[in-house]
Amino acid sequence: MELQNLESPNIPTRREFFRSGIGIAAGAAASMLVSQKAIADRKKPGVETNRRATDVRIKSVETFVLAFETKSPSRDAIHLFSDRGGVVTRIHTNIGVTGHSYTYFGTIPGGPRLVAQIINEELFDVIKGEDPFFVKRIRDKMWRATEYHGVTGVVQFGIAAVDMAVWDIIGRVLEKPLYKILGAFTDRVPAYAMVGWYYEDQEEFTKRCSAAIEEGFRAVKIKVGLGSLSDDIRRLKTARKAVGDNIDLMVDANQAFTVSTALERGKAYQDLGVFWFEEPLPPHNHDGYEELGDKLSVRIATGENEYTKYAFADLIKRGGVDVVQPDNRRTGGVTEWMEIAALADAFHIQVASHGGGPGNLNMLAAMPNAIYLESGSLKGQSMYEVNLKMVDGKVLVPDVPGLGTAVRDDFIEKHRVA
Numbered sequence: 001m002e003l004q005n006l007e008s009p010n011i012p013t014r015r016e017f018f019r020s021g022i023g024i025a026a027g028a029a030a031s032m033l034v035s036q037k038a039i040a041d042r043k044k045p046g047v048e049t050n051r052r053a054t055d056v057r058i059k060s061v062e063t064f065v066l067a068f069e070t071k072s073p074s075r076d077a078i079h080l081f082s083d084r085g086g087v088v089t090r091i092h093t094n095i096g097v098t099g100h101s102y103t104y105f106g107t108i109p110g111g112p113r114l115v116a117q118i119i120n121e122e123l124f125d126v127i128k129g130e131d132p133f134f135v136k137r138i139r140d141k142m143w144r145a146t147e148y149h150g151v152t153g154v155v156q157f158g159i160a161a162v163d164m165a166v167w168d169i170i171g172r173v174l175e176k177p178l179y180k181i182l183g184a185f186t187d188r189v190p191a192y193a194m195v196g197w198y199y200e201d202q203e204e205f206t207k208r209c210s211a212a213i214e215e216g217f218r219a220v221k222i223k224v225g226l227g228s229l230s231d232d233i234r235r236l237k238t239a240r241k242a243v244g245d246n247i248d249l250m251v252d253a254n255q256a257f258t259v260s261t262a263l264e265r266g267k268a269y270q271d272l273g274v275f276w277f278e279e280p281l282p283p284h285n286h287d288g289y290e291e292l293g294d295k296l297s298v299r300i301a302t303g304e305n306e307y308t309k310y311a312f313a314d315l316i317k318r319g320g321v322d323v324v325q326p327d328n329r330r331t332g333g334v335t336e337w338m339e340i341a342a343l344a345d346a347f348h349i350q351v352a353s354h355g356g357g358p359g360n361l362n363m364l365a366a367m368p369n370a371i372y373l374e375s376g377s378l379k380g381q382s383m384y385e386v387n388l389k390m391v392d393g394k395v396l397v398p399d400v401p402g403l404g405t406a407v408r409d410d411f412i413e414k415h416r417v418a
């Protein structure tokens with residue numbers, strides 16, 4: 001069942017109803033009905049709420065390690081995505097509200113187990129008994145607890161998983177979607193389709209680009225940098241032919257280039273009218289990004305492999321980025337992601353998500369400088385309880401409490417390995 005269908009936006013919330021005169025008069029008569037609805041809601045996974053809770057405390061944590069094989073592995077300039085996995089994190093509270101988050105791994109099959117271990121054996125100790133509304137204090141405690149081995153890598157993935165689940169608790173207690181709690185700017189965000197991978201079958205590339213437009217996307221991203229410049233140009237021309245004019249076309253090099261190669265290719269891409277040139281260099285080469293920012297007119301999009309706002313602050317200060325792409329796992333979850341987006345906004349820089357799904361969508365919808373949600377096809381059933389919908393090239397933020405990232409129980413059962 002899709003969660004967003006549980007509540008119609010035209011039906012007043014219980015709070016609005018009881019504030020009205022009709023609500024007061026009808027209150028006593030309806031109390032039995034309301035309590036039955038509350039009980040029914042609590043029985044549905046991921047929608048339990050408690051509006052009257054005044055003292056919410058973190059009680060326990062659960063992790064589920066998932067693994068799945070990919071039927072047709074895809075490739076970018078530096079990765080082969082075959083065996084994938086993830087961690088589902090659930091944080092339980094004293095009032096019966098549970099926060100959910102999901103951490104995906106495209107490579108490194110051992111990564112999810114490490115993240116789960118860090119959450120269970122290091123982070124839970126310092127968040128136990130905390131009030132989830134003090135989410136920045138929770139972040140501070142997790143940073144202090146893990147500083148010995150460094151607040152990057154899988155440690156930061158763990159911190160992010162907790163942070164997102166804590167924000168999900170906040171949303172569920174307040175019975176509001178995350179973007180409205182953060183301060184909503186919009187209820188829908190333009191999405192681009194990340195469909196132009198390196199496939200074994202070249203026909204697949206053309207087919208996927210055309211299918212994205214048929215599905216309703218108005219922007220498409222393709223991978224470049226695995227082959228020669230002429231191969232990149234061929235791919236770009238093929239994609240343009242498949243998607244037609246008036247569609248934003250982005251290229252992503254996944255760190256493949258040196259500064260000189262990035263300059264050469266960047267000029268070719270900008271001549272072909274690409275919307276942005278993504279991750280031309282490895283993330284630590286901020287000098288290189290500064291030089292590209294000076295010498296190329298095409299937008300530079302990057303940041304998916306940066307950790308924390310401090311890395312983004314340096315990149316932004318140097319003029320090395322036009323579109324920041326914070327990753328909600330590597331940056332540290334909702335708390336740090338939103339600070340990065342606001343930092344970018346202060347420098348008139350735009351923000352796009354790395355990856356899609358309802359969590360990224362909620363954060364983007366709360367930022368005036370957000371331009372694009374990254375997404376795969378939205379057809380078929382999502383691994384989340386919520387299915388996203390696109391209208392006129394924009395994805396609607398689902399009207400469910402919290403992040404909307406509760407993973408379906410049957411999906412967990414099917415893929416769970418630990």
Ligand SMILES: [Mg+2]
Nearest residue numbers: 252278279304
């Ligand atoms: Mg990328």
